[in-house]
Structures are given as structure tokens and as C-alpha cells.
Amino acid sequence: MKKLINQPQNVVAEALRGMAAAHADLLRVNAEPPYLVRRDAPVQGKVGIVSGGGSGHEPLHGGFVGTGMLDAACPGPVFTSPTPDQMLAASHAVNGGAGVLHLIKNYTGDCLNFEMAAELARAEGIEVEQVLINDDVAVQDSLYTAGRRGVGATVLVEKIAGAAAEQRRPLKAVAEVARTVNDQSRSMGMALTSCTVPQAGRPTFELAEDEMEIGIGIHGEPGRRRMKRASAAEVAVMLVEPILGDLPFRSGDEVLAFVNGMGGTPLLELYIMFAEVARILEGKGIRIVRSLVGPYVTSLEMAGCSVTLLKLDGELLQLWDAPVKTPALRWGA
């Protein structure tokens, strides 16, 4: 296992120590139960936004804690949902009297734990709203599945809801904006390699040198289908076409295009993918007005990428452009 770690069971706790040491200007880390919270939390009168999920997706979520995005993040063990006590403690820590919004990627584990946390928080008098993120078009039929997964759109929902909360919009309105971003976003991902969960010690799946997986999630799971490796141009078509058909996106739409790295794919390749995505969209008359390129929602060291498109309107655009100051996303501040 080629990892820069000490004990496999300590990776999350030790990475949190690193976050605390590196970003004391932006956030604080609570060790037990583990959560990260913006330095000045709770902000009186502001909706507190809490997200979280298994670790291994860094910078998601801890890297997005700060001004204009998340108030707190709850890290679980690698690829394992955190627990209700973390979410409850984080909700208390960010509750500035205007209620707390939980942003939840739609995985059974995350849903169950956040549900229990909300029950506990409400019982303790905190107003809680929850928004499920489920943008992955690779999961096709929610009658026969746990429903679409939350993937790339998570960053966009967190950023935009964070901006809305920063404007002191009320809880219901912030939740509403978060739901709109999720509704207007679609994603799909692929992998060239698997990844190795530290405690498992070997890759979750094996891919031959000439194979790839299309329709993966972000937990090292194999995807919908295994195929022969293809060019960046061909991969872009396989990812973008299902996205476009699903919303659907139409000629004249203005979008935020997000090419996300899964962790092991260098930026050079992500920009090649971005060029291919841009070419396809241009051919359809869809205009890229904002972009994001980089490893933001990762799956440890997996090689691969995902594409997310968000249909923008003036309101979402203005919230996207609003200042944000977190370890991993920062502008205007």
C-alpha cells in the first residue's frame, strides 16, 4: 500500500491535526467527537451549514469550512458516514439562533446518520433543515437503487448555499437555494484505476491496463460498466451526453462546468478533459460562463474524473461569485 500514513486506523484523526495546524486562521478542529468548524462559529443570526460524510474525498468537506461556505464538517472514517453524535455536536457549534442546514450526499449511511442527528438536534431545540444531494446520472432508476448518489454537485451546493446563508437569508430560503442547485446539477464520473482504503490495504477493485470504469461513485466502488480504455474525447462524450440528456440542458443555457479530478489524475489531464467538454458544449450551443477544474471531490488516489454541469441563472451566478474563504475554495476575500 503506497501511502504516506502512519497507522491506517489513525488517518482521519491525523489529517485533522494537519488541517488544524495549517488553517488555524480559518477553522478549528474538535477532536472528540470529530468535526471542523469555522473559526468564528456560531455566527449570530446566520443559518449554520453542516455537511459531512466519509473521509477520503478531500478537500470535501473539511476544506470547504470557512466564510461563505460550510460552518462545519463532520468527517467519518474513510468512505464511512460519520455518526449522529458528531453531527449533533457540530449543529450545536454552528447554531447562531437562525437554525441549521444539513447538506447530505445521498448515500444510505449518510442519510440514516443525519436523520438520527436531526431527530436529536430537534429534540434539543435546534431548528434543522436537510437537503439531499443526488446529482449522479450514472445511477439510473431509483426504484431499484438507493437513489442517485451525491457527487460533484456537492461543492456547488455547499458554495452557493453558503453564500445565501452569509447574506442572512432564513433557513427555509437557504435550504431552497441548496435544493435548486441540486436540481439544476447533473454529474457523471469514470475511473482509470481503483483506490485503496487504508484499512483494507489493497485496491477495492482491479482494472486491467486497458480498462476503465464508467459511472463510478466516489467510494472506490466499481461503476455501471467496465470498458476498454478510450481517448479523452471519447470519455468526454460518455460523461457529457447522459448529463445533457437528463436535465435536459438545451441550446442557449448558461452553465457552470466543473471537471473534477478523482485524486490521482493530474491537472494536465483535467484541462484536456475540460477542453473536450467545452468543445461538446459549444457544439450544442450551451455557454460555459463559470468553470471549476481540479480535485475537489476525490476518491483517495483513484485516477479518473467526473464532469458536473450546473444550469445557472442570475441568482445562482451572483451567489457563486460571492466571496468565499476556505482552505480549498477562495475568492473575493
Added chain:
Amino acid sequence: MKKLINQPQNVVAEALRGMAAAHADLLRVNAEPPYLVRRDAPVQGKVGIVSGGGSGHEPLHGGFVGTGMLDAACPGPVFTSPTPDQMLAASHAVNGGAGVLHLIKNYTGDCLNFEMAAELARAEGIEVEQVLINDDVAVQDSLYTAGRRGVGATVLVEKIAGAAAEQRRPLKAVAEVARTVNDQSRSMGMALTSCTVPQAGRPTFELAEDEMEIGIGIHGEPGRRRMKRASAAEVAVMLVEPILGDLPFRSGDEVLAFVNGMGGTPLLELYIMFAEVARILEGKGIRIVRSLVGPYVTSLEMAGCSVTLLKLDGELLQLWDAPVKTPALRWGA
């Protein structure tokens, strides 16, 4: 070869198309000869800063073109220095009458090409200064080598020199600041895996599952020595001790600590490394007052990391904190 590319020989040109599509608000891309230049170049009265080098180190250098950092970057083929005509054209494009500073990582190829470019530029009436970056303590004796390599400090030199130029300091003064940053910086890197140059098609070297290389550069070269894999804590000692001893750094020093990912190592592990580095520095009475964690000077998809320490003073700190607005480094703007 597990890469998201089309033709191996086109990777740089296609990635540049992606950069242009994604970051039109910050920069322009010239295709022939290839260079990236900040959108509003040349800025009248401001020293123009040009860097460049082989590709495969993204976001270095193109990702640092914008306000407060580089005015232009010249990308060569993967791991191959760009050519004098690129540097000459870029120097013309950024010359706002206050002269041009070339920031050069100390590799024979880069030095030779930038030297020839400077000869040509001066012959065409552009005032040119050059600063060599050579912070890699893994290269020990410059009598028997091409001299120390430029690695992690490159980002710090580019950022701080960029801030000095933005303040409209004259060419000699900007070069002076750049030299100071280089002089006060030391780095060392290690690899858990090699990387594959697209046109070579297979890994530059092979490492067994239980091996690592200590003292690597950023071009997929093997390092100074091959060792059995060690824990993050042990690796941190191997990287930090030679750095501390070299400047030397002393108790009471204030530093910027930069843990850099080589491309294939996830952020989770980089933060574990940061925690280890912070622990060592704390033990020596050295205070981390600024930090940078992430893949900034990469070697394609190589797994591994490097550590850079920069001894700060009030002047450097103020320039580091100054606004920067580039694709890969951004704050205060």
C-alpha cells in the same frame, strides 16, 4: 498507460486549450509559440514576470498566471524546457516598459534556453533580469552536479516576486526580492511511485511495493537513494532534517511551511504529512506562521510529496499576504 489524453504528443497543446476555455477571465493563451499571459498584459509601468519550464508540473507555471503573480508562463513539452522563441515572445507580451524578470528553475535545459532568450530579448531592447531558483537540498554538491534543482520554492518565489511587481517596484528590486525568497527557502521531496511521461508510455522507473525514493526531483527522475517504505512520521524526519540543517533554520524562526503533493498523493495524506512537519518544527521552536498544502509543483501522477520551508520576515510576509488572483492560487481578490 492510464491517462485521460488523446494523442501523447498533443497533451500540452490540448491542456492549453482547456486552460483558455476555463480561465478566460484571468489569462489568454497564445498557441504559436505557446505561452500563457495575463489577460491585461502588458501592464504599463509594471515589471513583467515570465516563468516557464517543462509541462507535467501543473498547476506550475500556467496556473499561476494572473494578477499578483506571473505575467506569463512558457510551457515546454512534458518535462522538457520550453524554447527561447517562446520566452522571447512572452517577454514582448508582458513588457510594460519596466523590464522583464525571468524566473528560472535551475535545470540545465531551462537555464540554456532562458539564457538564449535573454540574449535575444536584450538585443531587441528589452531590459531583462534573471533569477535562478535552486532550493532542493537533496542535491548536495554543486561541484559535481548541475547544481541544486528548483522545486517547491518556485511557487513562493513567483508569488512574492509577483506581489513586489504589483507594487510597481523596479526591475532590480523585484529580482532582489525573488533572490531573497530563493535564498531563504529549502526543499526536499520523496516518491512512492514513479510517473509515466505520455510519449514514453511506461513509468520512468519502477519501485517495488515496499520501496520509496528519497531526494527526488520533479521530473520522474529517481532520487538520491532508494529505501524501504517508512511511516509518514519517519518520512517527515527524512525530509525536514536536511532542510533545517541546511539554511540553517533556528529556534525562534518564523516560517512558511509548504507540503506539496507530487500529483498522485491525496490531500488526506498531505495533511498527515503537514501534521508531522508541524510537530517536528514545534519541537525545534520554529513557528509556522503561514502554510500551503496541496499539489502545486507536481510530477504528473507521481505519488509522493515534498516539503519546503521559507524563513519569513515582515517584508516577505506582507508580500505573501498581498492579493493574488490566478487559477491555482487566489486570495484577497
Added chain:
Amino acid sequence: MTMAVTREAAEQWIRAYAAAIAEHEQALTQLDMAIGDGDHGANMHRGFQAVLSRLPTVAEGDLAALFKLVGMTLLSTVGGTSGPLYGTLFLQMALRAQGKHELAPEELEAALRAGLDGIIARGKAAPGDKTMIDALKPAQDALRQALNQQESLPEALRQAEEAARKGRDATTAMEARKGRASYLGPRSVGHPDPGATSAHLLMECAARTWV
């Protein structure tokens, strides 16, 4: 111990299960690597090691205290899908064991059924969805039926264990419709479900402990 499950016997069950999970950690994780995310063994092991370390704190308590400790510990240390579900199982059992220091066979059956109902209410999985339900529900049904037929508790548990094992084995042929494995669609067929496997182990430990 055939007439009722004492406080001591219940703790033996928990300890036996913790040991079984420790022994099968890698195997459970490998099952989860095939159709999930490769953490089920680690999740359960983390949880039950925490349970072991906290057992002394309820040494004086009744059965409800024991089950509540297990449930709360799983809830706050396991995470993922299995944490809330196994946590719910034990919390529901605790509700049925209020003030009790032993459970008669029928009381045990009712407590386990409440636990199963809790899991179904939370996870909303139905039999055939390829989850832990596919081991737990047949086991529960077999247990009730055997007790209704006046079988001894050990014999009833033996039948329940057998039903859990068959239920676990039946998941191999199923296409998952809940949890992470559902994302694989038809590719989930051909692998046993990790949660059904850990659930069978729970029944197996009961049958083995309470002879």
C-alpha cells in the same frame, strides 16, 4: 442456560460477537469490496471493540442498560449504514428489556423482533433487496415458529441460525436494491451481502452462546 437469557448470558453473546467480528473482519471487508466500499469489516470491528471497552461501565446494570450501551456505542462509533441499523437493533431491544435481568424465550423473541422492525423502519429495505434483512428476517421467523412449536430456546436458536445462514446464502443470487451495492445493478449478483453475513454471525453467536 435454556430457560431464559440472563444478564450474564447476554454479555457473553455480545463478547462472542465481538470476537467473531474480529475474526471475520477481513472477510467482511472483502465482501464489501466486491459490491460496496470495502469498510463493513472495519466498521463493525471498530464498533464492537468500543463496545468491549465500555462494557465495564454497565457491569451493574440490567439488560436494558447493557443493550442501550451496545446500541449507543454502535451509533456513535460505527457510522456508515451498519452503525445506525445495528445501533437501532440494540436500542429497540433495550426498550423491551427495561428493568429486566433476564429474558424468557418469548421476551427475547419479542425484543429481537422489535429490533428487526426498527431496522426495517429506518432502512426501508424489504426482503429480497440483498441486505442484512435477508438474514435477520428468516432467522426471526424461524425463531418465533420454533418457540410457537414449543421447541427449547437452544433448538429454536439453532433453527434461527440455520435460517439466517440460508438467508445469507440466498443473497448471493440477488440483485441489490438498497445500499451501495444497488449502484452496481446486475453486477451485484454473484456476491453474498456483507451485512447479511455479519447478521448471520450475530445469530450464530446467540445459538452458540445460549446452549
Added chain:
Amino acid sequence: MTMAVTREAAEQWIRAYAAAIAEHEQALTQLDMAIGDGDHGANMHRGFQAVLSRLPTVAEGDLAALFKLVGMTLLSTVGGTSGPLYGTLFLQMALRAQGKHELAPEELEAALRAGLDGIIARGKAAPGDKTMIDALKPAQDALRQALNQQESLPEALRQAEEAARKGRDATTAMEARKGRASYLGPRSVGHPDPGATSAHLLMECAARTWV
């Protein structure tokens, strides 16, 4: 063609070298993977393919025009260490071939020596540093000596090629002191130098073309 190198013969040399580089691209890259960064073959190939495509633009020119085109093309398409160095070689040769349509053996020798001196001035490598110098300088010395001894140009070139080959082979045992390979220190020993290998090929093409 034994008395002088004509414009046509010079172009044949360049074309032969471009073909040799194409043939040995992978081999050169592999040598560079061992002690460098794995691009020497690709670098040289890119450069000489560009040269081939531009040769028609100087079809009418003299030897200086030919060498200048080669030098400028290498300079603007190869990059890395070998671009400026091989570029300098040909630019220096161009200076010695001003207005000429053929070079007598001594003129050729002087032109090549100027090229070598240019490489040394730029790269500051000394013999024994494990660079292209270790093939080029022995070749150059052998060429001059043979011509001094009144050998024919083909025979002198044969001896030069042989010296280049021996020089190339001698780099295997050397520890690099210049270029990327120097970072490896003692680990650079045991591998031939890529640049010395491509430099030998250049002499080999001359010997083969100008018989």
C-alpha cells in the same frame, strides 16, 4: 564524394540523421529514463521532424542557409538541454559556411570544431562529465588527427565515428557531473549517456553518408 562535402551531401547527412533519430527514438528515450527524465528521444525526434518539414524552404540556399535552418529549428522545437546545444552546433557551423556551397575536409573539420566549441561554451561541460561532449570531442580530435595525417575524408570520418563510439561507450562507467543525470550521483554509473549516444549517431551518419 570524398573530396568535399557539397550542399547536397550535407542535406543527405541531415536526412540520414533524422532517419536515424526516428529509428532510435525509443532507445534514446529509454537511456534517458535510466538516468534522466525520459525525453531525449522524443526531443530529438520532434526537432528533426520539424527540420525535415522545413528543408524545402532552403532548397535554394547555400550550406550556411542549410545549417542555420537546422540550428534555428532545433532551437525552437527541441527545448530541454539538447535543443540549445545541438542548435548551437549547427548555428556555429553555419557561421563557418557563409556563402559556401561545399566544404573541403579541413573546412568541415573547422566548422564542426566551432560547433563543438559552441556547445562547450554554452553547456560548460568538460570531458568526463558524462555528456554528449564525451562522444563529440574524441570524434573531433580523431577527425583532425586523421586529416592531419592526410587520410581521406571517408577514412577520417570512419576514425571519427569509431572514436565517438568509444567515447559513448566510455560514458557508461562515468559518474555524471552535468545535466540531470548528475542528480543521481553514483547511481548514474552503469548507464550510457543519452546525449553521447545521439552524438555518436550524428558522426555515424556523417561517416555513412559521406563515403
